[in-house]
Amino acid sequence: MSGKKVHFTYPGKTIDVTWDSRLCIHVAECGRAAGELFVDGRDPWCQPDVTKVAQVREIVERCPSGALSYVDKTGGPVEMPAVDNTVVVACNGPLFFRGNLHIEGLVKRSPGVRFRAALCRCGASKNKPFCDNSHEAVGFKDYGAVGETGSPQVAGDGELRIMPTHNGPLVCKGHLRIYTAAGRAAWFGSTVALCRCGASKNKPFCDGSHVAAGFRSD
Structure with missing residues (x-):
């Protein structure tokens, strides 16, 4: 995948979402989430400002492949490991x-x-x-x-x-x-x-x- 863009960042006023296309296997935990954070066919498909920050974090953390991550610019909670491995x-x-x-x-x-x-x-x-x-x-x-x-x-x-x-x-x-x-x-x-x-x-x-x-x- 040399020379091909693999990381995409979707900036918001309070939180940024990043998608790594190398890791995505299209389980669609993001696309099927309620609300309009991710809307298939929209450009850009991810718009962090239309969803509350806490919900952005929760939806991103549903991604089972690790393709999605976020940076909360409000100084809010960062992602933490699940209690059990x-x-x-x-x-x-x-x-x-x-x-x-x-x-x-x-x-x-x-x-x-x-x-x-x-x-x-x-x-x-x-x-x-x-x-x-x-x-x-x-x-x-x-x-x-x-x-x-x-x-x-x-x-x-x-x-x-x-x-x-x-x-x-x-x-x-x-x-x-x-x-x-x-x-x-x-x-x-x-x-x-x-x-x-x-x-x-x-x-x-x-x-x-x-x-x-x-x-x-x-």
Whole structure:
């Protein structure tokens, strides 16, 4: 995407909203929000001044990919991590992380990915480790069930380090809850390797299938 603009800032009198097109997977949490902060087909599509500052912050923080972020020029609250570090295993889709996230080894990204990120688990994304909706084109199928329970400890706060290993899984270190696509809190623990090649027989966990599948992380 060299030379192509990827960051777009929509200034308001009291709050600015920024959109990182590299991270957006068009879940439409913003576009379907009540009100006129985001209106498809309008130029510009985001107009912060038509919505109260608190509502702007709340809608932006709904974005599950971290593509949206804001700067509150009133000196109001800044975005804070969710109380728990969590990941939702989406049906036929990515891993949706929320919490105090540190995704290791990345160039500077949108500030939103410190709190919210959609990471690829089909193996086909051209923007690894982030999802780019390639799971739809390749017909990735996994309904987001989780069979293991992990340790009995309840996940808590603190930083979650997410390490996309070379040609291998996402290694997560730090308290974490894994939720099924149906919303069940299924796994609790502090260290886990999650599949991102799409081939594991024990999804969402890595079982070493990336080796036989010839998965490439670059």
